[in-house]
Structures are given as structure tokens and as C-alpha cells.
Amino acid sequence: MQKEQLKQTLTTLHEELAGDQTVDPELQTLLVTLDDDIQKLLAAETQPPETNSVTDAAEALAARFAAEHPRLEALVRELVASLAKMGV
16 A cells, blocks of 8 residues: 555656756756655565665655745655655
């Protein structure tokens, strides 16, 4: 169930990003990297050792979005919560 919620949040985040032209290229690159890392976690049978770095990266992104992109921040915080529920 947590994986499905995580996938849905990622889909929503992608949709929001597609409609928000104010996100700078650096943050877009960081989000793509985070998405790739989360996709690897979802595909893995067991948790790889670098899972804490994925959560840390998501939390850092949420903090950067807080002032200028509150909707994106909320979605990234949902990702963090979903990762925590999965034990990541």
C-alpha cells in the first residue's frame, strides 16, 4: 500500500512540475535525481544501504521549496512521509 501511495505522490509531483515554469533548472535536476533514486528503491527487492540519503535528499528539497513553491513542498513532504512508512 505504501508503494502505491508513493507512486501516486510521484505522479502528482510530476504533473505539478509540468505546470510550474518557475522552478529553476537546478531544482528540477535535483527532483529528477530524487525520482530516479525513489524508483530504484521501489524496484529493489531489499532496501539498499543508501536509503537514508534518499530521505535526506527529499527533506532538503522540501526545505528549498518551502518559500517559493509551497505546493511542491507539500508533495515532497508527502514523499518523505511515504518513505518513512516504508521504513526508509
